[in-house]
Amino acid sequence: MMSQDKEKARAQEKERREKVFSAAEEIDGEGAADDFRVVITGKGGAGKTTLTALLSQFFAADKYQVLAVDEDPQQNLAFSLGFPEEKADEIVPVSENIDYIEEKTGARPGESWGAMLNLNPDVSDVVNRFGMNIKERINLLVIGSVIQAATGCLCPENSLLDSIVGYIKLREDEVILMDTQAGVEHFGRSLAEGFRNAVIITEPSFNAVQVALHSAELADQLEIENIHLVVNKVRGNKDKDKVMDRVGEKKELFDYIHYLPFDENVYLNEPDVAPLLEKNTPYVQAVRELYDTLIDSGD
Numbered sequence: 001m002m003s004q005d006k007e008k009a010r011a012q013e014k015e016r017r018e019k020v021f022s023a024a025e026e027i028d029g030e031g032a033a034d035d036f037r038v039v040i041t042g043k044g045g046a047g048k049t050t051l052t053a054l055l056s057q058f059f060a061a062d063k064y065q066v067l068a069v070d071e072d073p074q075q076n077l078a079f080s081l082g083f084p085e086e087k088a089d090e091i092v093p094v095s096e097n098i099d100y101i102e103e104k105t106g107a108r109p110g111e112s113w114g115a116m117l118n119l120n121p122d123v124s125d126v127v128n129r130f131g132m133n134i135k136e137r138i139n140l141l142v143i144g145s146v147i148q149a150a151t152g153c154l155c156p157e158n159s160l161l162d163s164i165v166g167y168i169k170l171r172e173d174e175v176i177l178m179d180t181q182a183g184v185e186h187f188g189r190s191l192a193e194g195f196r197n198a199v200i201i202t203e204p205s206f207n208a209v210q211v212a213l214h215s216a217e218l219a220d221q222l223e224i225e226n227i228h229l230v231v232n233k234v235r236g237n238k239d240k241d242k243v244m245d246r247v248g249e250k251k252e253l254f255d256y257i258h259y260l261p262f263d264e265n266v267y268l269n270e271p272d273v274a275p276l277l278e279k280n281t282p283y284v285q286a287v288r289e290l291y292d293t294l295i296d297s298g299d
């Protein structure tokens with residue numbers, strides 16, 4: 001039998017979550033094309049997590065309810081949002097909850113071969129079960145990913161994880177910002193479904209620009225309405241010119257192009273972006289301009 005203390009603690013926790021996670025309240029199972037959703041993608045180390053965390057702060061300061069989704073296996077978004085590193089154990093990605101995945105897909109990670117799959121799982125409870133309140137108006141959902149043990153795997157677990165976000169229906173003042181894993185392999189239909197805004201971030205390096213261009217092509221194929229190219233860590237006009245030379249004719253894939261300066265304050269202040277925000281450095285100011293464009297174009 002459950003002790004009274006435990007029962008009380010559970011009831012309190014339930015009440016807290018119900019209050020906080022309005023973001024995922026109403027699910028209709030069809031995704032939500034009109035919602036304000038922003039997917040942030042790009043090569044590893046280009047600056048996705050820092051940017052996602054700062055944008056989350058801007059949205060929250062403007063009274064949006066933010067659901068920050070961490071799909072990056074590095075799982076650093078929590079810390080960039082100010083979640084204490086010593087409490088890292090409290091972060092449980094959906095991907096590590098084997099029972100949940102089995103409950104929803106009918107397949108147990110690692111034992112899924114030939115299993116019957118539920119292709120249309122109701123994941124309406126995901127934010128209530130796994131979301132964390134990080135600070136006022138900012139909630140975090142860490143998705144994670146299941147390591148693919150064999151080639152040719154159907155990976156129902158990863159399909160479920162990818163589709164989760166598409167099933168969360170938002171209210172008018174709510175926004176989803178999704179920090180994705182590096183590269184483009186994951187950037188498929190189910191992941192980006194319902195996203196009207198893609199922020200593709202690159203450093204001036206050749207490899208990063210290649211990944212960005214590939215992501216932009218996929219975003220275009222997925223008919224994402226507003227595709228933003230963000231050139232980060234820019235040290236001067238030479239960097240801008242170099243990137244735009246490489247982008248060449250593919251410039252037309254992008255609806256907006258932004259430049260964020262290289263700024264040592266960014267890495268000197270990590271992981272929490274709050275002190276950086278307070279300093280209002282040139283990088284922060286440029287991110288604010290990007291934010292303003294998102295608000296104008298994506299709402």
Ligand SMILES: Nc1ncnc2c1ncn2[C@@H]1O[C@H](COP(=O)(O)OP(=O)(O)OP(=O)(O)O)[C@@H](O)[C@H]1O
Binds near residue numbers: 042049074181232260
């Ligand atoms: N404009 C900038 N100027 C200087 N350093 C930056 C800038 N933007 C990001 N950084 C630094 O670059 C590094 C990578 O940034 P970040 O973790 O945000 O990238 P990421 O794309 O999320 O990386 P990963 O794919 O590995 O998760 C960090 O050390 C960060 O502080």
